Amino acid sequence: MKRLYRSLNKIIEAFLVLIFGLLVIDVVWQVVSRYIVGQSSSFTEEFARFALIWLTLLGATYINGMEEGHLSMDFLVSKLSPEKKRKRQRKIQWLMALFALVVMVIGGGNLVYTTSKLGQISPALNVPLGFVYSIVPVSGLIIIFFCLYHITITFSPKAHEH
Template sequence: MHILFRIINKAIEALLVLIFGLLVIDVVWQVVSRYLIGQSSSFTEEFARFALIWLTVLGAAYINGSKEGHLSMDFLLAKLSPEKQRKRLKVIQVLMALFALVVMVIGGGNLMYTVLKLGQISPALLVPLGYVYAIVPISGLLIIFFSIYHLTITLNPNRNEH
């Protein structure tokens, strides 16, 4: 499971770098076309918006997996014994997985399905908006995977797989 975790983490990392690079190129092109050519491209604003959506939601899943970037107040947690800390962290992982399931996978999946069924298309890029919203259930599934990983590997002191 640790190998699968590393592969998924590296794939998400590479995708985030790619999206961020495309976002930088898009915004630079928008500025160049507006000030040097005198007319901005019609697709740049929409692409930037969609890239930010993907960057934010996928980035949240990535941070959840790495457990190194989330803001948290751990003052009270640090006061607990190591065993109680592990129990609290397990409860937190379960709650995050439930949130991801209900809100992101089920809710985001319904949103994606509805928008695709209605045939909504973005005005400038002519992309079905359901594809833009597809990142929500995908990230929800990733968060669930990472929560299961942390529950079974990192929060279980009896396992030596990590």
């Protein structure tokens, strides 16, 4: 499980770098085409929007994969004893996994299904919107895996015995 966890983090990290690099190139091309060439490219705004969707969701997934990498207010949790803190962290991981299942996997899967069934295509890139939105349930599944990893490995009683 640890090997899959590390591999998945590396793959997501590389994909984030790729998306961010493409986004930078896209935005630079938009500026060049608009102000130097004098005619704006039709696909750059749409690509930037889709890249930001993927960058945001994969970035949240990546941060969730890192130990305690999610945004949280831990003032009260930091005052707890190590045992209570570990139990609280496990509860938080279960809640995040539940959220990812209900909202991202089920809700996102419904979004992908609906847009695919309706045959919605993006106007400039001519890409099926079901593909663009597919990152929502995929990110949800990865977040669930990361939560289960943290529950069983990071915040388990065995992890803090030595």
